[in-house]
Amino acid sequence: MPTSGVPTQHDVTILLARWSGGDKAALDELVPLVYVELRRLAASYLRRRPGPRPLEATSLVHEAYVQLTDQSSITFENRAQFFGLAAKLMRDILVDHARRRHAAKRGGNQLMLSLGEADRVGTKPEIDLLLLDMALKRLAETEAGYSRVVELRYFGGLTIEETAEAMHLSHATVERYWNFARAWLRRELDA
Amino acid sequence: MIPPADMRRLEQLFYQAAQLGGDERAAFVSRIRESEPELGIELEALLEADAREGTFMGAPVVDAALDAIADTIHEVQPGRMLGRYTVVSPIGKGGMGEVFLAEDSQLGRKVALKLLPGRFTDSEDRLRRFVQEAKAASALNHPNIITIHEIGDADGTHFIATEFIEGRTLRGHLARGKLAASEALDIATQVAGAIEAAHKAGIVHRDIKPENIMIRRDGYAKVLDFGLAKLAQAQPAADASVDSHFSTAIMNSTKPGMVIGTPRYMSPEQARGLVTDSRTDIFSLGVVIYEMIAGRAPFSGDTSLDVAAAIIGSEPDPLSEVAPGVPSGLERIVGKAMRKDRRDRYQSMHELLADLKDLRDELAIGERREKMEKGRIPAEQPPSRGRKSRMRLVLVAVGLVFAVSAGVAVVLPYLRPPAPPATEAVAAPERSIRYSIEVQKYRNGKPYLEPIRLRDDINFEKDYRLRLYIGSSQSGYLYLLNEGPELDSGKPSYIVMFPTTANGSAFLDANRQVGIPEPEWFQFDGQSGTEKIWLVWADREVAELEALKAFSNEKDKGFVSDAGKRAGVDAFLEANTPTATTVERNETTAEATVRARGDILVHIIRLSHR
Numbered sequence: 051m052p053t054s055g056v057p058t059q060h061d062v063t064i065l066l067a068r069w070s071g072g073d074k075a076a077l078d079e080l081v082p083l084v085y086v087e088l089r090r091l092a093a094s095y096l097r098r099r100p101g102p103r104p105l106e107a108t109s110l111v112h113e114a115y116v117q118l119t120d121q122s123s124i125t126f127e128n129r130a131q132f133f134g135l136a137a138k139l140m141r142d143i144l145v146d147h148a149r150r151r152h153a154a155k156r157g158g159n160q161l162m163l164s165l166g167e168a169d170r171v172g173t174k175p176e177i178d179l180l181l182l183d184m185a186l187k188r189l190a191e192t193e194a195g196y197s198r199v200v201e202l203r204y205f206g207g208l209t210i211e212e213t214a215e216a217m218h219l220s221h222a223t224v225e226r227y228w229n230f231a232r233a234w235l236r237r238e239l240d241a
Numbered sequence: 242m243i244p245p246a247d248m249r250r251l252e253q254l255f256y257q258a259a260q261l262g263g264d265e266r267a268a269f270v271s272r273i274r275e276s277e278p279e280l281g282i283e284l285e286a287l288l289e290a291d292a293r294e295g296t297f298m299g300a301p302v303v304d305a306a307l308d309a310i311a312d313t314i315h316e317v318q319p320g321r322m323l324g325r326y327t328v329v330s331p332i333g334k335g336g337m338g339e340v341f342l343a344e345d346s347q348l349g350r351k352v353a354l355k356l357l358p359g360r361f362t363d364s365e366d367r368l369r370r371f372v373q374e375a376k377a378a379s380a381l382n383h384p385n386i387i388t389i390h391e392i393g394d395a396d397g398t399h400f401i402a403t404e405f406i407e408g409r410t411l412r413g414h415l416a417r418g419k420l421a422a423s424e425a426l427d428i429a430t431q432v433a434g435a436i437e438a439a440h441k442a443g444i445v446h447r448d449i450k451p452e453n454i455m456i457r458r459d460g461y462a463k464v465l466d467f468g469l470a471k472l473a474q475a476q477p478a479a480d481a482s483v484d485s486h487f488s489t490a491i492m493n494s495t496k497p498g499m500v501i502g503t504p505r506y507m508s509p510e511q512a513r514g515l516v517t518d519s520r521t522d523i524f525s526l527g528v529v530i531y532e533m534i535a536g537r538a539p540f541s542g543d544t545s546l547d548v549a550a551a552i553i554g555s556e557p558d559p560l561s562e563v564a565p566g567v568p569s570g571l572e573r574i575v576g577k578a579m580r581k582d583r584r585d586r587y588q589s590m591h592e593l594l595a596d597l598k599d600l601r602d603e604l605a606i607g608e609r610r611e612k613m614e615k616g617r618i619p620a621e622q623p624p625s626r627g628r629k630s631r632m633r634l635v636l637v638a639v640g641l642v643f644a645v646s647a648g649v650a651v652v653l654p655y656l657r658p659p660a661p662p663a664t665e666a667v668a669a670p671e672r673s674i675r676y677s678i679e680v681q682k683y684r685n686g687k688p689y690l691e692p693i694r695l696r697d698d699i700n701f702e703k704d705y706r707l708r709l710y711i712g713s714s715q716s717g718y719l720y721l722l723n724e725g726p727e728l729d730s731g732k733p734s735y736i737v738m739f740p741t742t743a744n745g746s747a748f749l750d751a752n753r754q755v756g757i758p759e760p761e762w763f764q765f766d767g768q769s770g771t772e773k774i775w776l777v778w779a780d781r782e783v784a785e786l787e788a789l790k791a792f793s794n795e796k797d798k799g800f801v802s803d804a805g806k807r808a809g810v811d812a813f814l815e816a817n818t819p820t821a822t823t824v825e826r827n828e829t830t831a832e833a834t835v836r837a838r839g840d841i842l843v844h845i846i847r848l849s850h851r
Contacts, residue, residue, distance in 0.1 A: 074505075074541070078412060078452070082333050092307050110306060144306055177298065192248035200298070207301035229259065229291075230252045236297045237290035 063120040066128035077135075084132075085139050087114045111136040111206045130216040134198075137206025141183070144205065148179040177239065185238040189231060196231040199224055247280060254284050259291075322346075323395040326354055326402055342405060345390070351405040352390055356398055368399070374468030375401065378444050384682065385435035387455070387463045403465070408458050411451035411529070419536030422568050423604060428454070429530045430597045431462040436526065437590040439467060440519045446470065447517060449525035450506040451532065461682075504545050504552070505538045509581050512549040520583040523593055527578025527586075534571065535563040539579065553581070570600045672842050674778050675754075676711045677832040681762055706762030712754035717778050718747040720786040721757060722810070724773040725800060735810055737789045737799040738763075738774070745793065747782065774846040775814060781840070785809040817843045 062083055068076035091113050115132055124132075190197035195217070202213045214224045243251070254273060258266050270288065274281030321328045326343040332353060333340050343354040372392050379389035388404040411428065414420075420428070432454055436446060446453075448470035455463045504512060508524035511517050531539045539557030542548040557579070560572040574596050580586040587593040681688050682705050711719060725734035739757045740747050749755055777786060788809065792801050801807050822837040822844055835844045 074538075075412065075416065079416065086331065140302075140306055144302060177302075179302075192243055192245045193252075196248075196252070204298050204302055205306075226252070226256050230255050230287075232298055233255065233287045233291035236293065237286050 062118040062132075063124050063128065066119070066124070066131055070125075070127055070131055080135065081139065084114060084118065084136055085143075087118050088136065088139060088143070091117065111140060111208070126215070130218075133202060133206055133208055133212065133216045137202045137208070141201055141205040144179050145183045148183075181239050182235065185235050188238070189234065195219070196227050196234070199227040200231050200235065203228060243283070250277075251280055251283055251287070254280065255287055258284065258288060323354065323356075323398060323400055324391070324393050324402075326352060326400075328354065343402070345402070352402045353405045355401045355403070357400065371468045374444055375466075377442055378439050378467035379403075381438045381442055383435050383438040385431045385462055385464055386439065386467065387465045406455045406457055406463055408456050411454040411456055411462070411533075414456045415451055415533065415536070419564065420533045422534065422571055423601075423608075424460075425530060425533035426571065426597060426601045426604065427460070428456065428462050428533065429526065430594065430601055432464055432529070433526060433590055433594040433597055435462075435464040436522050437594050440522070440590050444468065445517065445519045446522050446525075447511070448506070449522050449529060451529060454529070504548050505540055507549065507552055508583070509553045510583060512552045518583075519590065520586055520588070523578050523587050523590060524580075524583070526590075526593070527575050530571075531557065531560060531575050531579065534560060534567055534575075537563070568600065568604060570596075570603065574600065671836055671838050672713070672715060672717075672778065672780070672840075673834055673836045674711060674713045674776065674842060674844065675832050675834045676709060676776065676846075677830065678848075679708045679710060679756075681706045681708070706764050708759065708762050709757045710754050711749075711757065711776065712752060713749060713778055714751060715780070716751040717749060717780045718782050719749045719755065720747055720775075720777040720779075720783065720789075722775040722777070722786075722789075723799075724775075728807075732807070732811060733773075735789070735801045735807060737793050737801065740790055741793055743790050743793050745790065747787065747790075749778075772848040774848065776835075776844045776846060777817075777841070779841045783813065783841070785813040814843065817841050 062080065065076045065080045065083070069080060088110055091110050111133060114136055115129070119129075119132060186197045186200060189200075198217060199213055202208045202216055203210070208216065210221060210224050210228065213219075213228075214221045217224065219227075258269055261269055266288070270281065270285055273284055323343070325345060325347050327346055329342040329344055329351075331339065332342050339356050341354045341356070343352050344350070345352050375389055375392060378386055382388075387406070389401060390404065391402045393400060393402070432449070436449065439446060444467055446464070446467055448466060449464075453465045455465060457463065506525045506528045508517065508521040511521050528539055535558075540548055540551040540555070542551050560567050560575055561569070574593070577585075577587055577596075578593055587596075709721070711721075713719070719739060721737070721739035723736040723738050725736045728734050739745075739755075741758055777783065785806075788806050789801055791797075792803075793799055801810070822835050822842065824844075825834045825836075826832070827834070835842065
């Protein structure tokens with residue numbers, strides 16, 4: 051089992067390089083590291099700022115990137131890989147959570163909201179993440195690029211610029227894909 | 242579903258329309274509706290959705306993510322109780338859920354707690370079948386199958402509590418590189434043994450891969466997650482996607498056109514979505530063995546589908562090419578396990594296991610012969626197999642019936658640090674005793690591994706048996722006593738471990754190693770505690786200890802029942818314990834050497850177990 055020690059920046063940077071070199075096992079090692087870091091950041095974030103939070107553009111993914119990688123030796127290519135991976139993990143985390151809540155509701159387990167949580171409810175997006183996830187899967191079946199832009203932008207919190215970097219696409223193309231995917235999803239979700 | 246080409250066309254039209262102002266746009270749309278009616282309707286709907294009031298995905302989902310993560314953190318942060326388990330720390334996360342180290346508050350032991358993702362537990366029916374299967378596998382009580390303590394749920398979270406294994410997954414083990422053939426064979430044999438036992442009970446694993454095999458620090462393998470593959474596989478229709486039958490795939494599309502999952506260990510029939518039987522495990526184990534030897538999996542590809550296609554249609558590089566020098570027998574075994582058509586494979590895990598064992602024995606014999614020829618083994622330290630005949634000189638008889646009830650319970654052998662010398666016997670000659678402890682793992686009365694020499698901590702189980710090997714560079718007399726139950730007086734009682742019979746001699750020739758008991762083993766009584774063993778070497782017969790030989794018979798089973806004789810031993814040990822000793826451990830041979838000056842050397846071995 052992996053040890054519970056904190057991974058060094060060096061580890062993650064090396065793993066990214068190994069992964070881009072075609073070593074698939076490196077990915078298996080990366081996933082838990084990134085996953086744990088995302089959760090750790092979220093937890094410390096919440097501790098710092100209890101109660102209502104403003105919607106912030108700063109994404110967890112960015113913070114995780116800075117925390118986990120050795121900025122002096124990471125390549126452009128590996129940076130893009132990292133964002134892709136982290137955005138996918140964020141999507142997994144969110145969708146899994148939505149699914150659990152969904153299951154809990156069906157089982158009649160009403161979640162008791164504490165005051166702090168109740169405050170936060172108002173800032174929650176009105177999007178049903180389960181439906182969004184399914185719609186994204188359908189979208190990916192026709193053109194993976196469209197859904198990937200959404201994943202990076204919406205789940206990963208990347209800007210148009212960064213998404214373009216991560217996908218090796220032009221700024222204009224990403225913007226086009228984003229506008230289209232958003233309209234398509236909105237129609238699918240009837241939101 | 243819209244065909245991809247149409248989707249791209251739709252995107253183009255959407256983009257063009259977006260550039261236009263109100264009237265022009267309306268005209269554009271109606272032109273399209275005439276020339277391409279279906280796309281025109283779609284386009285109109287998209288434009289309508291886009292023009293709706295309010296924002297849609299206006300900001301990243303960070304805030305919701307914080308909530309989501311907060312919730313899960315809330316659920317399982319350290320200190321959190323789930324049933325009777327207290328979560329200690331996260332261990333890892335896989336496609337099958339998160340795993341935590343936890344403590345069983347009732348039994349005070351460590352457990353590994355795996356939380357099942359909600360999507361696996363939606364269907365009660367499926368969950369019930371999983372519980373049945375996982376428990377059945379655990380109930381086989383096979384040493385290479387992880388023991389499940391409990392499958393339960395607390396506050397809506399389903400969990401599996403299993404024994405906690407100190408070690409790492411085979412995946413982690415392989416991260417350092419490929420394995421030597423002998424180690425790969427050893428692991429493969431253990432895993433095959435576990436799966437064979439499960440197959441006999443009608444349980445197919447279906448997800449044999451390095452992530453599901455734990456390698457304990459003492460080198461022993463445990464197979465995890467019986468029954469889980471099926472549970473994860475049958476996901477609700479809502480989750481259906483290209484990847485849904487890759488039960489362990491955890492992600493996809495991290496790069497355009499790149500799908501990453503771990504279908505690498507699937508059998509062809511599994512990859513094709515056909516009905517599987519026990520032969521699917523044979524294929525998967527073949528893949529795992531290949532990877533242990535080659536350092537990489539036999540089938541690869543950029544996407545899960547490519548890998549699946551390779552599994553179905555292409556032959557892997559020959560093992561002898563990827564790993565030159567691999568025993569040909571091993572290549573043959575792997576080849577036969579990985580036949581595409583399951584009818585051409587080993588038909589049962591039993592056959593595969595038999596071949597693995599034969600090869601392992603063959604290689605071991607070859608290795609020993611090689612060493613002997615090279616004269617690497619010094620005469621005074623014969624290998625354990627060659628020792629028995631010499632020992633007859635020392636052990637006149639080897640009944641050792643008492644050992645069973647002597648109850649030597651052992652784990653972490655640790656040598657008590659030498660006490661400061663009370664008096665400096667400078668003039669006395671230096672004496673030394675070497676000893677080591679060999680352990681044979683048993684289950685249900687049968688040995689299942691070669692005996693091992695204790696080097697490091699080992700988790701003992703009550704079925705394990707042990708034997709001590711003791712030798713000295715000088716001729717002398719050896720006595721071994723084990724602390725028995727405490728007496729009313731508060732003093733310990735004694736159990737004689739050596740000599741083993743009433744007529745047995747305590748004399749030990751210089752450089753002779755005696756196995757105690759040989760060829761028997763001491764057996765553990767299953768109770769926890771610390772065993773205290775006095776090892777006494779003297780240059781002459783010790784009258785107080787010779788007197789104890791009378792109890793080495795079938796009736797007394799070594800237990801010293803005579804109060805006067807016990808008092809004699811008390812006095813003797815008190816006078817001579819501790820002698821000023823130094824202890825050295827040789828990590829390679831797992832031998833400890835105790836040195837002291839004087840004619841009598843007393844050393845205490847403490848063996849504790851949880």
